[in-house]
Amino acid sequence: METIPSPAVGAGPAAATEAAASAAAAPRPKQAFGPEARAAVYRAIFERRDMRHFAGGKVDPETLRRLLTAAHQAPSVGFMQPWRFIRVQDRALREKLRQAVERERLETARALGQREDEFMRLKVEGLLDAAELLVVCLADGRERHVFGRRTLPQMDLASASCAIQNLWLAARAEGLGMGWVSLFDPAELASLLGLPPGAEPIALLCLGPVHEFYAEPMLQQQRWASRQPLAELVFDEGWGQASTLFDSLDSSAAAASDVAILGDQGLPA
């Protein structure tokens, strides 16, 4: 992680260079986080996992309200706040939702061709085991919101995804697991949940206590996919031009883990 330069003291060429560097660096507002708070934010980001194994139990209403409040603090295009949350507690409805996911899981497996069997071995949801099930929907009437969406209408989905990520990180900070399930036919869910025309479900969020968090993405543990080296995904000036930002790093260390990029300041032991 970058260190934030402290103001230069003293005189001479070294101080002048330092002062120039400080001047070039962004100012440090007094609301900036201290080291512990900053480390906690990075810890939540690095240790958040998509969870599919849950320990049953409950999420107390106060915590759930806090998590949803965190979601509602998300940025949104034109401040449109397109997210709506449906909390499903009814077991029969949950079972219907699980069946919808199972149908789509089988369709997905078939569509995957060669990887069908491998996919079928993966656990892709925890709908019946999670303490809470939240369905995130895009609201109806989104066509009225043009600000930031005239050429990119999908910014509503991007905004709702920000809300989900907030919830995910806040849940991790609370010691609760969350899994995002998107294996479903949106029309089927819209009908099961009585959505108005124009509204659209985008996520089934399984949320609740877990026995432990996976140490790395489950799809990586199961060798379905692995995290790509960040240095291969960052370009300078135009597509495909490798960024010099990572030149000074040991490439094997950087490729092995993004944690290497954060250095020992990034994550508390």
Ligand SMILES: Cc1cc2nc3c(=O)[nH]c(=O)nc-3n(C[C@H](O)[C@H](O)[C@H](O)COP(=O)(O)O)c2cc1C
């Ligand atoms: C938009 C979105 C949809 C997802 N849908 C599913 C899903 O249907 N089933 C599932 O098991 N995981 C789903 N995931 C979780 C991803 O598989 C997971 O984020 C990825 O493997 C990386 O793991 P991590 O979240 O633990 O870092 C989804 C994630 C996102 C962001």
